[in-house]
Every structure is written in structure tokens, then in C-alpha cells.
Amino acid sequence: MSVLQHKNTLDSAAIRAQFPILGEKVHDRPLVFLDSAASAQKPVAVIDAMANTMRTQYANIHRGLHWMSERTTEAYEGVRDLVAAFLNAPSRNEIVFTRNSTEAINLVAHSFGALLKPGQAVVISEMEHHANLVPWQMLRDRAGIELRIAPITDAGDLDLEALQTLLADGKVGLVAVTHMSNVLGTVTPAKAIADMAHAAGAQVLFDGSQSVVHRKTDVQALGADFYTFTGHKLYGPTGIGVLWARKELLDAMPPFMGGGDMISTVTFERSTWANVPHKFEAGTPAIIETIALGAAITWVESIGMDAIAAHEAYLTAYALNRLQDVPGLNIVGQPQDRGGVISFTMADVHPHDIATLLDRNGIAIRAGHHCAEPLMRRLGLTATARASFGLYTVKEEIDVLADTLVRIRDFFV
Incomplete structure (x- = not known):
């Protein structure tokens, strides 16, 4: 089965089926893996x-x-x-x-x-x-x-x-x-x-x-x-x-x-x-x-780097739009050209608490200084939460992230 559908869009279901780990559950929740910037998951071809x-x-x-x-x-x-x-x-x-x-x-x-x-x-x-x-x-x-x-x-x-x-x-x-x-x-x-x-x-x-x-x-x-x-x-x-x-x-x-x-x-x-x-x-x-x-x-x-780039550009734009609706959430940086990485903070909630509570809901992100301490000081921050996307990421996972962040914000306010 081809991983490409018509109109040069990725067949996400076919791609995700090639990553066995995406079928795992974390704390009895479906795994939502949004930490690909740290290390990506592996397809069957690599395994x-x-x-x-x-x-x-x-x-x-x-x-x-x-x-x-x-x-x-x-x-x-x-x-x-x-x-x-x-x-x-x-x-x-x-x-x-x-x-x-x-x-x-x-x-x-x-x-x-x-x-x-x-x-x-x-x-x-x-x-x-x-x-x-x-x-x-x-x-x-x-x-x-x-x-x-x-x-x-x-x-x-x-x-x-x-x-x-x-x-x-x-x-x-x-x-x-x-x-x-x-x-x-x-x-x-x-x-x-x-x-x-x-x-x-x-x-x-x-x-x-x-x-x-x-x-x-x-x-x-x-x-x-x-x-x-x-x-x-x-x-x-x-x-x-x-x-x-x-x-x-x-x-x-x-x-x-x-x-x-x-x-x-x-x-x-x-x-x-x-x-x-x-x-x-x-x-x-x-x-x-x-x-x-x-x-x-x-x-x-075999998938095509142009198709991957288009898919991730769509996901990034979608995520930026969805996360802007989360009360108290601040997206860090507004670069002219952004890849599939979004760092953010949330008023009154430490990034480590965000990551821990997201994990309890099966969502994997990264929190900390991301091995970039001087950049954090330049930004006036000690840490951020970071969601990052891979070619297996789908917009439904971004919806789960945004909805869970709203519940976390409500819990702390």
C-alpha cells in the first residue's frame, strides 16, 4: 500500500502502521508522541x-x-x-x-x-x-x-x-x-x-x-x-x-x-x-x-522529503492556531520560517508540571532547557515545554494536546 494519497498528501494511517510503538498505551491512554525533536520513533524497515x-x-x-x-x-x-x-x-x-x-x-x-x-x-x-x-x-x-x-x-x-x-x-x-x-x-x-x-x-x-x-x-x-x-x-x-x-x-x-x-x-x-x-x-x-x-x-x-515537508508545515500551522486558544499559554518565538518544533510556557504552571501531567494522559513532550541554556537566558526563561512533530504526527494528536492543556490550566487556576 502506498504511503501517499492523491493530491500529494501523506497517508497517515499507512505511515503510522509502520511504527509499532505508536500502538502502545501509556497510563492506559493511547500514546501521543510529540517529542520527535529529541529522538524519533523507528519504522519497521529500520527495525x-x-x-x-x-x-x-x-x-x-x-x-x-x-x-x-x-x-x-x-x-x-x-x-x-x-x-x-x-x-x-x-x-x-x-x-x-x-x-x-x-x-x-x-x-x-x-x-x-x-x-x-x-x-x-x-x-x-x-x-x-x-x-x-x-x-x-x-x-x-x-x-x-x-x-x-x-x-x-x-x-x-x-x-x-x-x-x-x-x-x-x-x-x-x-x-x-x-x-x-x-x-x-x-x-x-x-x-x-x-x-x-x-x-x-x-x-x-x-x-x-x-x-x-x-x-x-x-x-x-x-x-x-x-x-x-x-x-x-x-x-x-x-x-x-x-x-x-x-x-x-x-x-x-x-x-x-x-x-x-x-x-x-x-x-x-x-x-x-x-x-x-x-x-x-x-x-x-x-x-x-x-x-x-x-x-x-x-x-x-520512498515517501518524499517534499511531501514530508508539506505535511509538517500544515501540522505546525495547525498547532500554532490551536495552541493560541489555550488560556495563559505563550508560544515562544515567532520566527519567519519555523519547522515542526513549538516551545511554550503557561502562566502559573511550570513546564515540568505540564510535561508530567501530559504524560499522565499518554502525551509525550519535552520540558526543560533543551540543551540550550544560553538561549533560555536570552529569552528570560529557565525552561519551556516543547511539542515537536514527525511525519507520523496527525492533527488529532494536536487536538488532544490542546484540549489536555486546557484542562491542566483549569486545574491550576
């Missing part, structure tokens, strides 16, 4: 890919000469081709497998950071996840790099004029910003940012952990130099992420970790490195998880 790999073909890869190893190596390396096509990367050799976006950004901070000189600067924004903040603080403290912070507007958009000012002195070596905020849902104008960075002589990194799930991503059209994403938000397993970078940058960067598979030769006196991407993939990789990431990408592409 089967992991199980079948372990059941029928598992072996270590690259160095084995037996049939099972060769078969698994072929499946593993085939995912590199899938990811390259998914991002429209110029070459499969620009795809580096990591554990997650956090490791990918740390890799860039360590290895590209080694090419920066004291006195140069890295620019990030006020809305960054800690994963795109802490590694640059560590680089600053280790290597004397200046860390500059691009502000956001009160609506939650990146302040491009302020960014231009930060770039003006020509000392910035890298601009590293989110492609989509995990708190505000803000989709940043990546091409404009890249053009500004390049005009100032800087490279640009986009943290695509949120955006790659919701919209088609073309690293060449964006003008990116580095792009990261994580598998578990893209309906794949945990423990697998991706760094894409231009090959000339990867060639120039020193290795991130040392060990097996990232070497060409080893003696007691010295070692030489393998060609990219293997130079950055030390040790036995996440074989099963990588193969399952390939299954996730194949699955979402």
Missing part, C-alpha cells in the same frame, strides 16, 4: 534492517576476506553512497560516519580547529544547542581562538546585520550555526549565511540535526563547507551520525582519533593516515546502526 543484519550477515568490515565480511562491508559502504545522494554531496568520500552530530562537531572543532591560528575567531549564534557551543569553548580555551556570538532577534530569527558586523574584520575562520533551532523551530537562511561567511573569508558549518529530518537538504545549494546530522532523529537508530565536509578541507585536517582503520602504515616510529573519509573513522564502526541508517534514508525517500 528489520538491524535484526536482519545481526541474523543473516553480521561480521566486521573492511579487513575480513571471508564472504560474510565482504557482504557486510558492501552493505555498510553502500550507505555512504545513500547519504551522499541524500545530501547531494559531490563525492561519497566526503561522508564521514560518526556517533552523532555532537561527535561530528567535536571532530571539526578538533581537526579543522587545529588549522586555525590564535587571533582567529569562530562565530556561533545565541540559539545553539550545547553540541554546537561547548566544543568551540574548548577550542577557545585550548588554542586561543576567539568565540563570537551572533545575536537573535526578539522574534527568534538570526540577526543577519549583527552577523555581518561580526564578520567585518576578516578574522573569522568559521561560522558554525544551527540550520534549525531545536527550541524555537527557527530555520536559518543558510545560503545567505554561507554567502556572508565566504565573502569574509570564513568557512561555514551547519548543524542539521533538526532540519535534515523535515526538509530536503542540498549541501551544494546551501553553500556549506561542513554539515552534520544524527541518525536517531531521522527515524534511524542511535549511535550513528554523519559529517559531510568538502574533500579539500578533510584532506587538510589532521585525524580526530587514532587506531585501526584510519591508518595507511604503522611502525613504532611513525604512522601514516588512510585517505578520507577513513582517516576520520578509527576503530570498529557502528556497523549495524549504519546499515539501519541506510534503511531509514531509503524509507523517508
